[in-house]
Amino acid sequence: MASLLRPTLRGVAARALHTQTGSPSTTPNALSLLRSQPSHYVIASLAGRKYLLTPRDLLTVPRLNDVQVGDVLKLSDIHEIGSREYTIRGNPTIPPEQVKVEATVVEHTKGKMEVIFKKKRRKGYERTVRHKQTYTRLRIGPIDIVENPSS
Template identity: 70%
Template sequence: MTSALALVRSQPSQYAVAAVAGRKYLLAPRDLLTVPRLNDVAVGDVLELDNVHELGSREYTLRGAPHLSPDVVKITATVVEHTKGQMEFIVKKKRRKGYKKTIQHKQTYTRLRVGPFEFPQ
């Protein structure tokens, strides 16, 4: 595994597949990631993404079963902002009954800036 990790590390650009808030995302360093609202974090907090499923580059891939251990790769993400999506309109209607109702809402999101991938070894 250490030789495979050295091959991935030697490549000019890497990617990772990590789970954030229960969903898997394809990440690269310095990406801006939008996830469903994380209520227990504040703007400026640094999160450690320890649930990494795959680490790779253009020519090599390192997969975990089901995820890689935290001593292989360390990925951090900084909370940039809490925001809302665009206004969504949901229309409910009953045919021939004169009933029509419009519901409006905005979905809440948290935006994360992915930091550089660190290889502790």
């Protein structure tokens, strides 16, 4: 029984040592800590849904009618930015002056053929509806954390 408790105690001690570095007191300090990390991710709202995005991701969203292939979209509703060690959450969003993320429209495409079969028993009513859902594919650009948001 004592041998079963020993690894748990070691895990708690290791976790406590890892979290002793203290959290930064201001947002610019937190952003500079986050900037020093090698890779970043964001959670952003696009077309009414939240997506976890990293640079060079290919994102498929429901069709955006008002954009053309090659257009660059600036993501403004960023809810969270983070790396392996640190995370900053907005309340409800992070101001667009602090984090810049762009998405380039790669293509407008369609999904697979959907077949919907409707029938009413004993009435002779049968309908087959076929359709393809339209989508827009976006390539996520680099995530830029601004050095000094005030300038």
